[in-house]
Amino acid sequence: MSVKTIPMYKRPESLSDVRTHYCAGCGHGIIHKLIAEVLDELELREKTIVIAPVGCSVLIYNYLEVDGLEAAHGRAPAVATGIKRARPEMLVISYQGDGDLLAIGTGETVHAANRGEDISVIFVNNAIYGMTGGQLAPTTLVGQKTLTSPAGRNSADVGFPIRACEMLDTLEAPAYIERTSVHNPGAIRKTKKAIFKALKYQKEGRGYSFVEILSMCPTNWGVQPPEAADWVKSDMVPWYPLKKFRDRPADEDADKEKAS
Amino acid sequence: MTEELIIAGFGGQGVLLTGKLLCVAAMRQGKQVSHIPSYGAEMRGGTANCSVVISDEEIASPVIEKPSIVIALNGPSVAKFEPRVRPGGLLIWNSSLVKNPPTRKDLVLVSLDATDLSLSEGTERAANMAAIGALLKLKPGIVSVDAVEAALDEVISARNRKHNPVNLRILHAGFEKTHKVDAA
Amino acid sequence: MSEKVLMKGNEALAEAAVIAGCRHYFAYPITPQNEIPAYMSRRMPEVGGTFLQAESELAAISMVLGAAAGGVRAMTSSSSPGISLKQEGISYIAGSELPCVLVNIMRGGPGLGAIAGAQGDYFQATRGGGNGDYRTIVLAPGSAQELADFTIEAFDLADEYRMPVMILADGYIGQMSEPVVLPKPSGKSFEKPWALTGAKGRKKNIICSMKLIPDTALEEHNLRLQEKYDLITEKVHRVDTYMTDDADWLVVAYGTSARIARKAVDRLRGEGIKAGLFRPLTLWPFPEKELFEVGSKVQKILTVEMSLGQMVEDVKLTMNGEVEVDFHGRAGGAVPALDDIIERINGYERENHTHVQAS
Ligand SMILES: Cc1ncc(C[n+]2csc(CCOP(=O)(O)OP(=O)(O)O)c2C)c(N)n1
Numbered sequence: 001m002s003v004k005t006i007p008m009y010k011r012p013e014s015l016s017d018v019r020t021h022y023c024a025g026c027g028h029g030i031i032h033k034l035i036a037e038v039l040d041e042l043e044l045r046e047k048t049i050v051i052a053p054v055g056c057s058v059l060i061y062n063y064l065e066v067d068g069l070e071a072a073h074g075r076a077p078a079v080a081t082g083i084k085r086a087r088p089e090m091l092v093i094s095y096q097g098d099g100d101l102l103a104i105g106t107g108e109t110v111h112a113a114n115r116g117e118d119i120s121v122i123f124v125n126n127a128i129y130g131m132t133g134g135q136l137a138p139t140t141l142v143g144q145k146t147l148t149s150p151a152g153r154n155s156a157d158v159g160f161p162i163r164a165c166e167m168l169d170t171l172e173a174p175a176y177i178e179r180t181s182v183h184n185p186g187a188i189r190k191t192k193k194a195i196f197k198a199l200k201y202q203k204e205g206r207g208y209s210f211v212e213i214l215s216m217c218p219t220n221w222g223v224q225p226p227e228a229a230d231w232v233k234s235d236m237v238p239w240y241p242l243k244k245f246r247d248r249p250a251d252e253d254a255d256k257e258k259a260s
Numbered sequence: 261m262t263e264e265l266i267i268a269g270f271g272g273q274g275v276l277l278t279g280k281l282l283c284v285a286a287m288r289q290g291k292q293v294s295h296i297p298s299y300g301a302e303m304r305g306g307t308a309n310c311s312v313v314i315s316d317e318e319i320a321s322p323v324i325e326k327p328s329i330v331i332a333l334n335g336p337s338v339a340k341f342e343p344r345v346r347p348g349g350l351l352i353w354n355s356s357l358v359k360n361p362p363t364r365k366d367l368v369l370v371s372l373d374a375t376d377l378s379l380s381e382g383t384e385r386a387a388n389m390a391a392i393g394a395l396l397k398l399k400p401g402i403v404s405v406d407a408v409e410a411a412l413d414e415v416i417s418a419r420n421r422k423h424n425p426v427n428l429r430i431l432h433a434g435f436e437k438t439h440k441v442d443a444a
Numbered sequence: 445m446s447e448k449v450l451m452k453g454n455e456a457l458a459e460a461a462v463i464a465g466c467r468h469y470f471a472y473p474i475t476p477q478n479e480i481p482a483y484m485s486r487r488m489p490e491v492g493g494t495f496l497q498a499e500s501e502l503a504a505i506s507m508v509l510g511a512a513a514g515g516v517r518a519m520t521s522s523s524s525p526g527i528s529l530k531q532e533g534i535s536y537i538a539g540s541e542l543p544c545v546l547v548n549i550m551r552g553g554p555g556l557g558a559i560a561g562a563q564g565d566y567f568q569a570t571r572g573g574g575n576g577d578y579r580t581i582v583l584a585p586g587s588a589q590e591l592a593d594f595t596i597e598a599f600d601l602a603d604e605y606r607m608p609v610m611i612l613a614d615g616y617i618g619q620m621s622e623p624v625v626l627p628k629p630s631g632k633s634f635e636k637p638w639a640l641t642g643a644k645g646r647k648k649n650i651i652c653s654m655k656l657i658p659d660t661a662l663e664e665h666n667l668r669l670q671e672k673y674d675l676i677t678e679k680v681h682r683v684d685t686y687m688t689d690d691a692d693w694l695v696v697a698y699g700t701s702a703r704i705a706r707k708a709v710d711r712l713r714g715e716g717i718k719a720g721l722f723r724p725l726t727l728w729p730f731p732e733k734e735l736f737e738v739g740s741k742v743q744k745i746l747t748v749e750m751s752l753g754q755m756v757e758d759v760k761l762t763m764n765g766e767v768e769v770d771f772h773g774r775a776g777g778a779v780p781a782l783d784d785i786i787e788r789i790n791g792y793e794r795e796n797h798t799h800v801q802a803s
Contacts (some may be wrong), residue, residue, distance in 0.1 A: 035449070045643065046642045046644035046645075047641075047642045047644070048642070048643075049640050051510075052652070058654060059656075061648075061650045061652065062650075065643060065648055066642075066643055066648055067640040067641070067642060067643050067648050067649045067650070068640075068648065068649075068651070068652070069510065069513050069640055069650075069651050069652070070536070070652035070653060070654060071509070071510075071536075071541065072502075072506060072532050072536050072653065073531060075502060075506035075509075075532075075533070077512040078498065078502070078503035078504075078506035078507050079506045079507070079513075080508070080510060081496070081503075081507050081510060082468070082470065082506065082507035082508060082509060082510020082511040082512075082513075083510035083514045083640065084469060084509060084510070085494040085496065085507070085510075085513060086468055086510065086511040086512075086513075086514030086515070086516040086518070087514040087515075087640070087641065088496075090514075090640070090641070090642060099483055106686055107499050107500055107502070107503065108499065108503050108506070110499075111498075111499035111503065130758075149587040170607055174740060199446075201608065254506070265781070280621065282448065283450050283621060284450050286452055287448060288622050292623070293622065293623060294620055294621070294622045295450070295618055295620065295621040296619055296620045296621075296623070296752050297619055312553070319622075320701040320706040320707035320709075320710055321706065321707040321782070322620050322622070322630060322698060322700075322703060323616065323703065323704055323782075325781060326780055410490075413684075421751045
């Protein structure tokens with residue numbers, strides 16, 4: 001009798017065999033890996049283009065074994081639009097942070113969604129500008145201290161943190177909108193499911209998909225990684241409820257099933 | 261031959277179309293042409309105009325400072341362009357609408373009740389056609405009547421081509437009503 | 445022979461882009477180039493292409509970047525304030541070495557300025573415009589026909605050198621209708637192994653302007669770009685000269701200014717005054733060799749612009765003190781007056797006479 005070793009866990013083919021530059025406890029690495037796993041499972045590696053944003057994940061093309069393209073700060077959805085229109089057979093992922101997606105790139109975000117571009121936006125919300133050293137983000141919580149809100153975010157002065165999913169949910173065109181988190185293994189599993197759905201829907205040509213992922217930035221929050229994960233749950237989730245806002249393809253499929 | 265025309269009037273009087281018609285007709289007769297519409301700020305205050313150059317030679321500049329011919333379809337256009345016509349030039353003005361007639365002594369001033377001619381065919385929008393008729397009578401060297409007739413079919417969109425017979429009648433009325441004049 | 449048609453410059457350019465194989469056009473409306481997006485919105489669906497009205501110029505140029513990365517011919521057009529916003533993307537496209545065609549139908553500035561034609565964006569176009577050490581090839585058409593012809597060439601130059609090529613024309617050139625014989629496609633084709641088509645059967649392709657590792661990567665990249673720019677400086681100049689062989693006085697102008705200057709030359713020649721016109725058709729690279737050759741034989745040079753003095757700096761740099769360079773400019777949508785140019789050159793003649801008599 002021969003013994004076969006079946007690997008229980010291995011590096012996804014879509015994930016490059018390199019070290020990342022991310023800090024300890026950062027969520028970007030986890031999310032990259034989830035995307036890579038999904039690309040493997042859907043057999044999409046050879047058909048995917050990832051758009052790198054300006055932000056901590058600017059080097060994402062070094063970590064995924066897919067074609068990669070850089071966008072100016074905030075313009076990833078526009079770049080994604082351009083290449084999707086030029087190469088509709090490709091799967092296009094716009095990967096963005098909160099400053100990129102909700103401050104400098106708000107216009108591009110809203111309009112790509114409103115057009116229902118057949119792209120998937122993966123939005124990593126860490127409530128701070130990571131790359132530039134921890135400034136106030138549009139998603140920084142009220143009272144949260146940052147480099148540029150040393151006394152904590154004052155809503156009377158700079159307004160309240162923006163909820164991207166809720167905002168995009170007012171638009172007609174998007175097909176799929178969900179908010180998840182990566183603060184613990186259960187949440188990570190749900191996030192993977194959401195990414196799977198988003199990319200599968202794009203593969204099927206079913207329209208714009210948006211996954212917001214609450215994530216940790218221990219370095220710029222000034223806390224240890226475990227505390228950071230706890231803070232996501234205790235402070236971010238109450239303001240940013242984890243929720244599926246819209247899943248039109250699933251609804252359509254259910255209707256079809258009922259009909260037959 | 262090089263003629264530099266400015267055609268001016270209210271928006272809706274077909275000023276730009278008039279220029280285009282002349283250009284296409286002259287182009288089909290082997291002439292060099294250029295056409296610049298006024299746009300934006302110049303168009304405010306309700307007047308539109310275009311600069312048209314028609315020449316036997318290559319056109320150096322399409323920009324007209326001192327036109328040799330002005331067609332003024334309304335009062336503001338007379339006020340604006342009369343001073344700019346070069347001495348000895350031609351000013352055709354619409355006596356149906358213009359209250360203060362042009363006065364320069366060094367120009368050929370030709371009045372035409374263009375809007376009334378147009379109204380007699382049941383439309384007030386074809387005064388430009390009557391003015392073209394006048395122009396063709398006074399300056400036969402620019403372009404022939406036949407060429408303008410043919411250009412009408414080329415320039416007018418299919419949707420509006422049904423009006424061409426009326427347009428032509430008004431053009432001919434303007435032509436008949438205008439008498440050849442000697443230079444100023 | 446194809447038939448002559450009366451076309452607005454903007455529309456001639458748009459159709460030429462279609463002829464050149466452009467199937468991806470992204471733009472945001474602005475006067476005086478609105479005929480281009482209007483034309484493309486009709487034409488692109490007919491040829492199976494993409495027309496998309498972007499939410500801003502920032503987005504439009506980034507869409508061009510994306511499409512160009514996919515290996516297709518892409519274009520955007522705008523006018524001065526919109527081109528300012530596009531500088532962000534232009535810089536990224538230059539850094540990422542992607543080909544595309546940009547059209548600036550210039551209007552008066554600074555700021556919102558006014559919509560009448562002007563030539564105030566010469567510095568912005570020829571000096572890079574956005575951040576960083578880069579260039580764009582800049583073509584300067586002077587008629588509707590040239591708008592069409594140069595568009596065909598612009599796409600080839602962009603693909604050949606993998607960089608943005610700008611067509612720079614004032615609003616009058618874009619708005620003017622003239623007879624045009626639509627150009628034929630050049631027939632050139634370009635391999636694009638760098639395009640993003642999926643990492644299948646090859647290593648992944650990455651297109652980016654950021655060069656971090658090793659420390660010297662960015663300088664190496666800059667030097668390589670410079671090599672390319674040097675090659676272009678050597679190879680890509682286009683000029684048009686008129687009556688320059690025996691000229692005493694040389695006018696240097698482009699676009700509408702050159703059209704007026706040419707008329708001035710005709711008038712002056714009629715009076716027996718030996719004027720000539722030098723018209724650069726490429727503004728970057730500036731045709732220094734050609735200008736120096738012609739310019740060093742004349743007594744004085746007059747640069748005429750619809751700005752208060754931008755190209756004149758290149759003329760002075762080129763002549764390097766060899767011949768005196770004078771300037772006449774109008775701004776804010778005004779065009780140089782024929783008589784002013786003639787008077788200026790008549791003045792040179794008079795001055796010259798006095799000198800000759802005095803000596
Ligand atoms: C036009 C422009 N403005 C500012 C910057 C500097 N900048 C780089 S990343 C960044 C913020 C990124 O924050 P976020 O999008 O939240 O992503 P994170 O780094 O937290 O992942 C800023 C302001 C830039 N690169 N370009």
